[in-house]
Amino acid sequence: MPAERVTMRQIKDILRLKWACGLSNRQVAASCGVARSTVAETLYRATAAGLSWPLPEDLDDAQLETRLYPTAPSPTGPPRAMPDWATVHQELTRKGVPLALLGQEYKAQHPDGYQYSRFCDLYGAWRATLDRCLRQEHRAGEKLFVDYAGQTVPVQDRQTGTVRPAQIFVAVLGASNDTYAEATWTQTLPDWTGSHVRAFAAFGGVPEIVVPDNLRSGVTTACRYEPELNPTYADLARHYGVAVIPARVRKPRDKAKVEAGVLLVERWLLARLRHQPFFSLAELNAAIAACLDRLNRRPFKTLPGCRQSQFEAVDRPALQPLPLEPYV
Numbered sequence: 618m619p620a621e622r623v624t625m626r627q628i629k630d631i632l633r634l635k636w637a638c639g640l641s642n643r644q645v646a647a648s649c650g651v652a653r654s655t656v657a658e659t660l661y662r663a664t665a666a667g668l669s670w671p672l673p674e675d676l677d678d679a680q681l682e683t684r685l686y687p688t689a690p691s692p693t694g695p696p697r698a699m700p701d702w703a704t705v706h707q708e709l710t711r712k713g714v715p716l717a718l719l720g721q722e723y724k725a726q727h728p729d730g731y732q733y734s735r736f737c738d739l740y741g742a743w744r745a746t747l748d749r750c751l752r753q754e755h756r757a758g759e760k761l762f763v764d765y766a767g768q769t770v771p772v773q774d775r776q777t778g779t780v781r782p783a784q785i786f787v788a789v790l791g792a793s794n795d796t797y798a799e800a801t802w803t804q805t806l807p808d809w810t811g812s813h814v815r816a817f818a819a820f821g822g823v824p825e826i827v828v829p830d831n832l833r834s835g836v837t838t839a840c841r842y843e844p845e846l847n848p849t850y851a852d853l854a855r856h857y858g859v860a861v862i863p864a865r866v867r868k869p870r871d872k873a874k875v876e877a878g879v880l881l882v883e884r885w886l887l888a889r890l891r892h893q894p895f896f897s898l899a900e901l902n903a904a905i906a907a908c909l910d911r912l913n914r915r916p917f918k919t920l921p922g923c924r925q926s927q928f929e930a931v932d933r934p935a936l937q938p939l940p941l942e943p944y945v
Contacts, residue, residue, distance in 0.1 A: 758935025822936025
């Protein structure tokens, strides 16, 4: 049927007024209450179907509709192979792997498959079905996002019974989402730098860039264009050969990766430990490490694998080696 909804009675009136009465398309449209484009399309279809006025007496409404609007023939031949978009999406996180190369590999494997332009369109449509939040592109081994969780964990002294809150440091690799977390007593400079040293050791390598929030321990002067790093923090960066690029002030999307990681740690790690008493920082970190291992091995919902498998395949090979001695 045409874009404008018309009835069989209107179609017959269009044909009668045009072919029997000789009215113009404008007059026919005004008489039947339809658009001139609908009149033109109906006349074109009737002519193509070999119809004339008067219509054959044995032609009922169903037959007339079939002749005017025949069903499109089903495509012949086998359907084209659809790429595994989740694998394509993950391959793009590897260094030096462009979409053009993946399109060529797909075409070499499926000569009758989609051309590159259609391949790109289909990938874009699939990618649009992912989470609607901002999706930054993260290359393998490029960025490590670091921050503290807003939540603390109470640690009780066995002898005095006093309770002290422990801070939770979180680090997330951009490409694989592999997550590291640990508890420290404070967010001061010694704990801040020490957490970085232990995070690098846990990942077994060093990224190209560390993206912290504008915490006073790391950033002396917050500035959108030229932030000033704490001298000790800058010294740590030189020791490990990394660049420190703080998130811009009032730009939460710059650190969206670690904010999502912090939320995950709070929901999947700290929430599970909320009823468990802790009497030392070492005891708390042991429990965090056990939960963290399960978190990183938990399968993705929309992509194959898990954080750990993605880390082993994507981020670990791209990380820079650790220096011979850790930063002190």
